[in-house]
Amino acid sequence: xxxxxxxxxxxxxxxxxxxxxxxxxxxxxxxxxxxxxxxxxxxxxxxxxxxxxxxxxxxxxxxxxxxxxxxxxxxxxxxxxxxxxxxxxxxxxxxxxxxxxxxxxxxxxxxx
Amino acid sequence: xxxxxxxxxxxxxxxxxxxxxxxxxxxxxxxxxxxxxxxxxxxxxxxxxxxxxxxxxxxxxxxxxxxxxxxxxxxxxxxxxxxxxxxxxxxxxxxxxxxxxxxxxxxxxxxxx
Numbered sequence: 001x002x003x004x005x006x007x008x009x010x011x012x013x014x015x016x017x018x019x020x021x022x023x024x025x026x027x028x029x030x031x032x033x034x035x036x037x038x039x040x041x042x043x044x045x046x047x048x049x050x051x052x053x054x055x056x057x058x059x060x061x062x063x064x065x066x067x068x069x070x071x072x073x074x075x076x077x078x079x080x081x082x083x084x085x086x087x088x089x090x091x092x093x094x095x096x097x098x099x100x101x102x103x104x105x106x107x108x109x110x111x112x
Numbered sequence: 113x114x115x116x117x118x119x120x121x122x123x124x125x126x127x128x129x130x131x132x133x134x135x136x137x138x139x140x141x142x143x144x145x146x147x148x149x150x151x152x153x154x155x156x157x158x159x160x161x162x163x164x165x166x167x168x169x170x171x172x173x174x175x176x177x178x179x180x181x182x183x184x185x186x187x188x189x190x191x192x193x194x195x196x197x198x199x200x201x202x203x204x205x206x207x208x209x210x211x212x213x214x215x216x217x218x219x220x221x222x223x224x225x
Contacts, residue, residue: 003152004154019213032203033213041217042200042215042216042217042218043155043215044215045213045214045215046214048213056212058212058214076179083150086169090154090155095145095146098144098162099160100146100160101157101158101202101213102157103148103154103155103156103192103223104154105153105154106153106154
């Protein structure tokens with residue numbers, strides 16, 4: 001168990017809908033990263049937060065947004081969902097740059 | 113464009129074989145390289161490398177980084193069926209005040225009994 005908690009584990013929704021994925025980082029970790037993993041694309045970096053502030057942005061669509069709250073948990077919001085958004089979404093946390101990322105078990109999103 | 117390339121994409125070996133997985137990268141302002149093992153769910157951390165030429169070892173697994181030639185290798189000796197997984201390489205770099213950590217597409221290793 002990595003100590004990173006993601007909810008829900010599975011999510012099935014329809015095109016056009018909006019969902020929120022939640023992540024609780026390991027105790028003491030200030031950085032939270034979000035990744036999307038699909039079969040043909042591998043792990044794609046979406047966005048990173050550090051202590052409540054956005055630090056880096058990757059290939060995140062405008063329909064997606066995220067935030068990190070004062071208690072350090074993070075949420076990834078996906079709106080106007082399309083079939084192509086179906087994927088496994090991972091959250092990972094770390095203490096700092098000299099420490100490894102620790103991943104949650106992911107949320108599997110299926111858009112029908 | 114910053115990128116991480118892993119090879120081979122897939123590999124099938126028999127128990128007891130030794131395998132070498134490759135990871136090459138092209139990034140500016142390199143910070144570190146990490147190896148992960150992914151079975152069914154979350155990637156689990158194996159190694160973090162920041163300095164060239166220093167081998168990191170954990171049991172039958174070892175890894176080394178070459179910052180001049182921009183690559184790393186992951187070796188697994190005396191493979192077991194439990195080593196079957198996707199092995200991911202990630203590179204962290206920084207750009208101005210921002211950092212980024214990008215992954216290669218992975219090497220799928222299948223170890224047959």
